Amino acid sequence: MKQLKNFPYSSALVVGLAKSGFAAAELLQNSGVKTVVNDLNADEDSEQAVSLKDAGVSLVTGSHPFELLDKAEILVKNPGIPYENEMISEALRREIPVITEVELVSYLHEGKVIGITGSNGKTTTTTLVHRMLEADRKGVYVAGNIGEVACEVAQRTSPEDIMVIELSSFQLLGTINLHVDIAVWLNLFDSHLDYHKTRNNYISAKAKILQNQTSKDKFIYNRNDSTVSPFHQNTFAESVPFTLSYEETGASADTAFIYFNGEIVAEREKIVLVGEHNIQNCLAAVAACKSVGVSNDAIQSVLYSFQGVAHRLQYVDYKHGRYFYNDSKATNIRATSYALEAFEKPVVLLAGGLDRGNSFDELSPYLAGVKRLVLFGETASKLEILAKSLDIPFIRVKSMDEAVTKAYDASEDDEVILLSPACASWDQYRTFEERGDEFINAVLNL
Structure with missing residues (x-):
């Protein structure tokens, strides 16, 4: 050790x-x-x-x-x-x-650090970056909010190794000297305001990923995010944007390809992940990996096979004519809106959970393709009010087994049954993973 x-x-x-x-x-x-x-x-x-x-x-x-x-x-x-x-x-x-313990990495790991933060998409992007690097070279480690404790992982690394760390705002707020060679900031939406108290506090916590960067480092940022994008003017690092429209600089896309600095990297139709938000995650991962010299072959091998992380728009099963997806990690409204945008088929949405005091009005524009809501948890009554205002049929349930059964009964062949709660899980479950696992079990037992 x-x-x-x-x-x-x-x-x-x-x-x-x-x-x-x-x-x-x-x-x-x-x-x-x-x-x-x-x-x-x-x-x-x-x-x-x-x-x-x-x-x-x-x-x-x-x-x-x-x-x-x-x-x-x-x-x-x-x-x-x-x-x-x-x-x-x-x-x-x-x-x-x-x-926080991630600060201790500063006194352990002498190799490169790729740090990834954002309100949504951190785990997916971290996993993509890790797998792309692994497909290209040895000496790659993943840690942080994604699973293994960062200071434990750093004890196994050498100066030639790369650590990919998923960094939450909670972790970043407790850093002083942590140096991130490649900082990836995916997006910023109101989240965890019960912890940070104000939006500005939340933004400041996220921005600490940049605090020790130098001109030798890189800052990969979402040019389409009006909160994140201006930070490229406030860093010593070289700024590398990613965007959903074609540009000659950074990672970009059109309807056919993903590019880096104008070079074709991958074909969009071969990418397995669904949803525009996941294309943004792919672009961020491409920018990070191309910045350390990863080959297009290694990037393609991951983009063309990766089906997503557990509990994040995870395909569960095609059963009795229905498509079941587990998006239990959607603990805020924006994450659920992304999930709903990913489907063209009619959706029966399972939603609800911990009441953090927010309304769900922002979800309204994304519910057009939802034929029924199955509601549970502390926020069920708030979501019921929203359903009534939009004239969407709804059912209130007390358990995940009941939710899946009712959703199945309310759906038809070739439709999607989606768990995407738009809320944290702590009113009924210890973790979002526990909630997602219970959904998966209910589907398999249907």
Whole structure:
């Protein structure tokens, strides 16, 4: 296991013993940093807890004692913990730096980093970039919000390797020195405002992906996004746009081809992913990979075979004459609007979930092809009001099994049954993955 190099702190407090907290604490302690972990609900007899205690890490559970900050030079927090948390806000009041574990990559990985952020499409684009690189060379690693903890992955890399990291706004907000050689910013839509409080705070968190870039780096940005595009004027990095209309610079497309700097890279009709939003993801991935010299053959091999990531407009089955798609990762209105735009066939839409206080009026223009809504969760009543205003038939259900059965009964041959909730899952499920898996099981058992 590699140790942190030139890490300027001798003591650390880790708040939150989830995957990232465990990885950070283990790494810090192994690097000679005196480490304490604080978690309200952690089981002190769990395998993780016992492993950390055996390594010399102190574990404090059940409360957030401020005395733990007395000897902490830096605080590493779980990305999901809000800054209003009493321990976090007290650390900030004392001017103790607060970071997320991805910051530790700065002291581990000496090779290139491709960082990918955006409100939607991060996982798909990260996966595309990773697979294109793997098809072209060795020494490629993927990490971050997509799955494996970044500071764990960075312990396995060499200076010749490339790390592809999916970066959420929660993770980026806790970075200081993280350097991204190739920054990809896909888009920006209102999201996670319950966490960031304001749109400007959210934008600022995303923009931290650019904070340490130099003239040797590249910033790949969405020229079609009015919020993201202006940032190319505020970076030292070389700016590389991607756009859905043909241009001679950067990644672009017309109805027949995908291009990079005017050169044909791939044929659009052979790309498996559906939807214009996915063409944008493909363009971003092409721009990132061409920027490090990936061959067209490697890019094509991925674009012509990749069917999508789990829970993101994932094709599930063709059953009893219906097409079933799982888009459980659509946790906001824009993601669901993208999903609806991807289909020309009539759609029965399964939607609903955690109520974050927003209305769903923005979804209205995208519901023209929806023949029925199947609604569940905390937002069912709000979506019902929308359905009534648009004269779309609807059904309210209490379980995913019931949702799939009712959707099937309300559909006809050659139609699409789509789970795309437009809401987070936490009112009924622990994760969007759990929600999507339950949908898949209900389809398979239909």
